[in-house]
Amino acid sequence: MAVVLWIIALLMLLLTVVDPRQLWYATTAWQFKHPEANEPSEASFAMGRVLSGICAAGFGVAAIATTASGLGPLTQERLDTLxxxxxxxxxGEYYKYASPGVTAIEDAIGRDDVVVTEGRTxxxxxxxxxxxxxxxYFALAGAEDDSVAGCLEVSYDGGLFHEGDIDVDVSYGSGSC
Structure with a gap:
């Protein structure tokens, strides 16, 4: 998510810096028989720059906030949110003989300082x-502070005779399993 926000912020910043007249000729002028006669006013170009700058600033702030929240130390509140x-x-639905495992959970958590271990079945x-x-049951614990803990419970109906895909329900509980 943070990557998308950074890309949008950079694109909006680029639109702010680029000459709006050249941008208009590159993207819109081809639609007119006489583009010089239909060119927007200087005020329109200036307003476009101002709006692009405001959007770039907004997406930049959102990108910084999202990035900063993922970089902070692991706390119980942050682990609960994750x-x-x-x-x-x-x-959701999984193939007949599959369910989320340790690797899928680690990818979904997205932090290297959370240790995921498979518990009881x-x-x-x-x-x-x-x-x-x-x-x-999958136990989540802080790599540096094991007092920060959580538990994911994966529930589904399955087995050798189960027909079709399985519908997996995953729930989270704060504290150890």
Whole structure:
């Protein structure tokens, strides 16, 4: 997300710096039989520069805020926010024999200072030929401070006889599993 904000901010800044008249001729003038007669006024070009500058500043501030929030030290509040976002991102349909694992969770968390370990797996009993409920637990802990902890619970119905894709529900809880 921060990368997208940085790209938009840089593009808007570039539009602020570029000569608006040349930009108009490069992008819009081709539509007119006599482009010189339809050229926007100086005030229009100036307003475009001002608006591009304001947009560049706004996207720049958003990009800085997003980048700074990801660079700060890991706290329980920050891990909770990341854990809830990861749970939301990881919920959904998966291939019949797949579910989010440690690597997918690490990618969803997006920080190197969070250690993800696979915990216990609970399987509900089911009759022969039926799908059974599965719950997998993944512990999240700070690499430098293990008192910062969280738990992702992955729940789905699966097994050898489950037909089609599986619908995975992921929830996050603050504290250890």
């Amino acid at each position: 854990g809830r976002a990861a749970a939301s991102e990881l919920s 609970v399987t509900e009993d089911a009759g022969f030929g039926e799908s059974y409920g599965i719950q997998e």
